[in-house]
Each structure stands twice: as C-alpha cells, then as structure tokens.
Amino acid sequence: MRHPAFSDALRYSRGKTHAMNTFSDSAVTAFSLITSLDPRFAAIVGRSLAVSAAACVIACGAGLLLGAWLGVARFRGRGAVLALLNTALALPSVVVGLVVYLLLSRSGPLGFLGWLFSFQAMVLAQSVLVLPVVTALVRQTIDDADRSHGEQFRSLGANAFLRSLILLWDERYALLTVLIAAFGRAISEVGAVMIVGGNIEGFTRVMTTSIALETSKGDLPLALALGIVLLGVVLLLNLLIALLRRWRERLDDPLPDVLPVPPARAAGSAVP
C-alpha cells in the first residue's frame, strides 16, 4: 500500500507519455515528492544514505590506510599490485553484486551470516565496490606527496609507516575529494544492491533500485524525479564538504594536543 502523497506523485506522473513533457513532469514530481515529506519516500532516501555512508566509512577506513601504505612502500611486485588496483576501478557493480551474492548465499563461505537480501549485504557490496576507488586515489595522492617531500620526513627519522600517516594527515583536505568520489560511486550504483539486496520494499529498496523499478514499469517521470532527488542529495553533501573544507583550511589546524607514544628510534635507521 503506497502512502497517499507518494501515490499522488505517482498518479501525476502516470499517463504523461509525451517525451517532451517527461523532464518538466519529473521536476514537478520531484518537487512534489520532496515537499510531501512522504515517509515511504523518506525511508528510501534515508536507507540509500545509510547504506552508502556505512559502505564509505568501511571502505575509507581500509582504503585510506592501504592506499597510504601503497603510496610510500616500495616492494617487489608493486607495479603488478598497482595494475590490479587500477583495473579494480573498472569493476562492474553487477559483478561485485554477483560475487557478494555467491559469498553470502546459503552455500557460500559467508552464508552462515544470513545477510543475503539485507542492509548488511548492500553495505558489504558497496564497500567492495568503493574500496578500490578510495585505495587507488589515496595511493596516487600519497605517492605524489612522498616523491615531492617524503625525503624530508625520512630525514627526520620517519619510517615508511609513519611517513604514510603523516602524509595522509597532511593531505586531508585533498582527500576529502576522494571521500566525495567514493560516496558518489556508492550511492549511484544499482547493480550490486539490486542483486544482494533484492529491492524489497520497505526493507532493501534504495533510490537507485527504485529508479530501476519505476523505469521498468514505464513510469519515467517518477524514475527521473527520483534521479533528480538523488543528485540533489549528492549535491547537498558536496556543498557541506566544501564548506567544511573551507572552514577548516582557514584555521591553523594544529596537530592534536596529545600524540601517541613517540616511535622508538629504529635501530639501524638510515638517518642518524
């Protein structure tokens, strides 16, 4: 049973078959969806944001560290690892969805978790999808920074691990862009969440799967309206991050008052 306001928007959009009207209808429908504060629609938007935000937190946590380490580490086979990483940037979301589906299916290695067609499954799929994006972009940023001035931190006695953390911290504003890219990749994908979430209304339906569903039902204005709202949400987040960045950059942003126990001087360090 649809909520009345959601149904109104839906009814308005139906019957409008003329292609030229689709965009204007969509704009009106989008406006109607937003202003009606339809709880069902709000739940879909909220679920989309929650899934993608959780996936970004997980992927950024791992990707920042992994990317920073890959940025400063020099080891045999690094080129091959980077080639694989860059290839993973092009991972099709349906393939990720399929792999995660197989992992989470009853007979799969993670089947015991019982996550298939759940919120967690969608978070896992989006995390896998976003991790290479975060790792590759962070790796490039830190690698460039290390080549430019990493030697000066080596001179001060920072080993590769500490150097990666220092550069990560120093490049924090540049890395906000990575966060935006990661969130954009997560919230805009449809294939993976559709496969592992199942697009169950009120449970795993998110904005992109709603768009896919409405499109398949021929309700293009509503689908497009949802797309407009999706873009609006991302735009709003970008603006917030840009404001945050500008605000923080204006401050002197000193290091925290307390840093952890200093690193022991590495025995045999290259620099005395």
Next chain:
Amino acid sequence: MTSLLSLDAVSVRYGRLRALDDCTLSVASGERLALVGSNGSGKSTLLRTLHGLVEPAAGTVRLDAGARQAMLFQRPYMLRASALNNVALGLWLKGTPWRTAKVDALRALERVGLARQAGRNAKALSSGQQQRVALARAWALRPQVLLLDEPTSSLDPAAKRDVEQLMAEFAGAGMTLVFSSHNLGQVKRLASRVVYLEQGRLIADLPVGAFFGGPLPAAAASFLKGELV
C-alpha cells in the same frame, strides 16, 4: 680534530647517470665545509649521501657513532600545521614525548626569532620564515652536524642575512656545518673549507683562503671566474 663523517671512494648512480664519482671526503668536528659547483655537479647528492638518504653504488660512508645529524633542504616542506607543531613533529619522530617536544619546539622557535609566530600556520609564513622554522626544526634535534642544501637560494636579501646569521651562530656554538651554495660571498663569510665538484667528481678541496686566493685546478678556476663576473 676528529672526523665526524667521511666518504671513501663513494659513487652514486641515478639509473645510468653517475651523480657522484669516486668521491673521498672527510668532515672534522667543528668544520664549516662549503660545497660549490654548477647545477648538477653533485652537491645535493653529496649532502644526501652524507645524511644517509642515498645509498652509494660503490664506496663507503662512515658516520661517527652517536653523531647526530640534521638536514635543511633548499625548499623545506611545512606541514599544514602550526610552526610550533612542525618543529615538535621532528622531535617526536626522534623519540621525544609530544608534550616535551612542544616545549622544546617553542624554545627552538625562540632561538630563530619566531616565537611569536609559533601558533601560525607554517604554510602561511614567508619563505624566509619557513626556512627559519626549518632551521629551528633542525636545531631542536641538537645535531652535531648540520647539512644545508642551498639554504638561502630562494630567499630575499633580508631573509638571507637572517639565515646566514643563524648559521654563523650555530657554527660559533661548535656545530659542524656542511652546506652547498652558489653564493660565493656567503661561502667566503661562512666556510672554513671549500670543496669544488664538477660532474660528480671532487675537483678541489681547500681551506677557504686557499680556494679564493691560491692557484686552483683549471675547472675550479674557470668556475670561480664565471661566478665572480
């Protein structure tokens, strides 16, 4: 005087380029050694080799056990943090607890006349001030040997004078200085000994008076002539 660091037949290569070629050099405690030569002659590589940042392809680098070193780069990098924290980080990386490091860092900034700028974002400071913050970062480590790679090359005359004065004061306090410079006036003012490099080879190694007053190998003489024109 005891030798704090030395190179014995050291060669350094960057791919096919021979950046240092069979260099033998010894730096004694309290010396003020200037490295001169044209761009690409190997001055920076020699400093980086002495500092342990570059692995020689051949030869031996000997560092006196326990002789602390610090290096000042031509364009010191400042973290997106206050001047105080930029200095404190160097100390923290060498094992000083953070709170103590901040106290010592403030002392070091006082030493270079920047205590009032301690809370300012180091990136917002002028080039000369950033160089002094970097000097404070190096001085705070209490090094016996301070290596400086063209420390005043990108500074205006006033900032250049400030940095030179600090170098002279550090040397006066017994610190060993090894610095590269294109500024022969500065070399005359600060150095006690001059090494001339060309294409990675050590061509002349003389006391400062002999370098500027005595007969020189042809390459060094023509360099000196060119520089003085």
